[in-house]
Amino acid sequence: KKSYKLVVVGGGSGGITMSAKFGSKLGKGNTAIIEPMETHYYQPYWTLVGGGLKNVENSGRPMKSVIPKTVDWIKDRVVSFEPDKNVVHTQNGHEVSYEYMIVSMGIKLDFQKIKGLPEAFQTPGVCSNYSLHTVTKTPQAMKDFKEGNAVFTLPNTPIKCAGAPQKVMYLTDAYMRKVGKRDKANFIYNTALGVMFSAPKYAAELLEVAKDKGIAVNFQHNLIEVNSVKKEATFEKLSSDKEPKETVTYPYEMLHVTPPMSTPEQLQKSPLVDASGYLTVNKHTLQHVKYPNIFGIGDCTNVPTSKTAAAIASQSGVLRKNLKAVMAGQPLPGQYNGYTSCPLITGYNKCILAEFDFDLKPLETFPFDQGKESRLMWHVKKDFMSPLYWHLLLNGWWEGPWLFRKLFHLGMSR
Ligand code: FAD
Ligand code: UQ1
Known part of the structure; x- marks a missing residue:
């Protein structure tokens, strides 16, 4: 003992x-x-x-x-x-x-809760940025893609980094435009949620981003089954009042799954x-x-x-x-305000840096509107966050950007 x-x-x-x-x-x-x-x-x-921009070996x-x-x-x-x-x-x-x-x-990650999914990962085109074992299949699926549906999912449970299911989609879109096969692809975002993002400010921006890229967005669509022989993904419609719920099946050429958690x-x-x-x-x-x-x-x-x-x-x-x-037997002084942040990559060299609190109200660090796509925020995400994580956060030296927020806003911010 x-x-x-x-x-x-x-x-x-x-x-x-x-x-x-x-x-x-x-x-x-x-x-x-x-x-x-x-x-x-x-x-x-x-x-x-997953975007083909970094090597998996450097993630651990x-x-x-x-x-x-x-x-x-x-x-x-x-x-x-x-x-x-x-x-x-x-x-x-x-x-x-x-x-x-x-x-x-x-x-x-509960991949096994989706019928047929564990097996489907053994086949080309089915990928997930959420695990070490499935993330390298994403850039491969992008490369292999010839024509058809590129389907991206978000499950019916709480997940980590709620923006990641969209970031992969925007990076796939950017890749396909770069290599000239975007017109061969039909992009579909099927999310179990009823909104693009929890904080309304960024939800509105992201809906515009998806629309501009010609991505079809289907709300309240929850992935329940993958048939990797037929290359089909089946979703239940959470809005359906029938029991069992109505389903809809999409053929896919590429399928990126965010699993239930x-x-x-x-x-x-x-x-x-x-x-x-x-x-x-x-x-x-x-x-x-x-x-x-x-x-x-x-x-x-x-x-x-x-x-x-x-x-x-x-x-x-x-x-x-x-x-x-x-x-020390003293009263608790610390009060968490719900601060969270999500660097929403929307393409190569583009990022919306969402930052908000329990009330889903923006709590932005920088003295400009972070709801707009920004090249600087792309570099913050791509080049700055990893050293910040390994050297500052994990050593207990980074307690969030609140000091920078105060400085940039000259003491006028919330
Ligand atoms: P984890 O870091 O997951 O650690 C949990 C640990 O507990 C594990 O090491 C596990 O082995 C251990 N454990 C589990 N069970 C037991 C047990 N029974 N006994 C002992 N140990 C156990 N966050 C951001 O801020 N920005 C981003 O851009 C971002 N992007 C992301 C993209 C992806 C694809 C993913 C997957 C996550 C992303 N996140 C992002 C989220 C972030 O990685 C997580 O929120 C964070 O790592 C959670 O930390 P944690 O300590 O709660 O859990
Ligand atoms: C952050 O602090 C952090 O954890 C170390 C992340 O995860 C890697 C982030 O993605 C972000 C955006 C922040 C917030 C930091 C700044 C500078 C706004």
């Missing part, structure tokens, strides 16, 4: 960031991170890999290299939580106890979650609603904002202050 002052569950964006902040503060041997994987991936890179680094020296790495998987006893149990049969715990387990099973069956399986925390303080010594960060929480690494940067500042305060 091992025992720690602080245990962090999950070594993704949120877990590494928080262990960097607390590892040195608490001193060697007092913080542990439980994470089974050998490699840490910078997932936002996969949009660029050894887990060992991103875990701070002051933190014990328990290379294992949590299988159950006993929050009343302040212990977790691991796959290798260890019991780890804690005074404080941060849960940062992310969300997983959910929290890891070990978390779902724990006493720490709500009915939908997400960790229940106070959305402003990130403290668990029932266990005051437990906090959450990132995709696995029920915090009602768009799930991104940018949100995690902002949350990490709040969590740093609040966990420190709880350890």
Whole structure:
């Protein structure tokens, strides 16, 4: 049995960031991170890999290299939580106890929930930027494309980076124009949502972008089956009041799937979650609603904002202050405003940098309208974000762009 002052569950964006902040503060041997994987991936890179702009090899680094020296790495998987006893149990049969715990387990991809999809990935033309194993099929599908439908999907569950299902479509469009076969392709965006994007300002801009590119947008269309022999994708119409719901089937030449997603099973069956399986925390303080010594960060929480690494940067500042305060027996000073950001690539050299809060109101860093496509924002996404992630965020030194926002707006911003 091992025992720690602080245990962090999950070594993704949120877990590494928080262990960097607390590892040195608490001193060697007092913080542990439980994470089974050998490699840490910078997932936002996969949009660029799928666009044929970067190499997949550069998206990951050894887990060992991103875990701070002051933190014990328990290379294992949590299988159950006993929050009343302040212990977790691991796959290798260890019991780890804690005074404080941060849960940062992310969300997983449920490809198997779409009938025929796991098999379809074995065939050409079917791809997904969402996983390491399927992302390199995207540029291949673009190259192989001769003529027919290019179909892009968004599922009927919460997902990470809600803009990524569109970014891949705009990059595919740009590629096909570049090589001169765009007129052979019929672009279809089938989304389970009823809008282009959660924040209305950017939703309006994106609808224009799609229209200008000649992309057909079908709302409330949820992918349920892929038949890779016939090369057909079947969608249920969520607006249908029939039971079972009406369906519609599209032949495809290229199919980019954004799969349904959910929290890891070990978390779902724990006493720490709500009915939908997400960790229940106070959305402003990130403290668990029932266990005051437990906090959450990132995709696995029920915090009602768009799930991104940018949100995690902002949350990490709040969590740093609040966990420190709880350890000192003081009231919680940190208040998360829901800040999240999504660099919506709309073509080569073009990007709309969405930034907004819980109210879906813009909270833009730069002193110009980020709703308009911008070349500078493209470079921010393509060249600036990856070093920011590896060197600043993961070392606990980036708590979001709020200081730049204040400076650029001379103290006049919200
Ligand atoms: P993750 O980083 O997913 O980490 C979760 C960790 O928990 C994993 O390492 C996993 O192994 C571990 N874990 C799971 N179960 C257990 C267990 N039982 N025991 C122990 N450990 C466990 N964000 C942006 O800000 N901007 C972007 O442009 C952007 N683009 C994206 C594009 C794509 C294609 C994708 C996939 C994501 C993108 N994101 C973007 C989202 C961003 O990558 C995620 O929001 C972020 O990485 C979530 O961090 P996390 O710590 O919550 O989870
Ligand atoms: C951000 O902070 C971040 O996390 C490190 C991202 O993920 C890689 C982002 O995509 C974005 C846009 C931000 C926000 C940063 C700025 C400079 C607006």
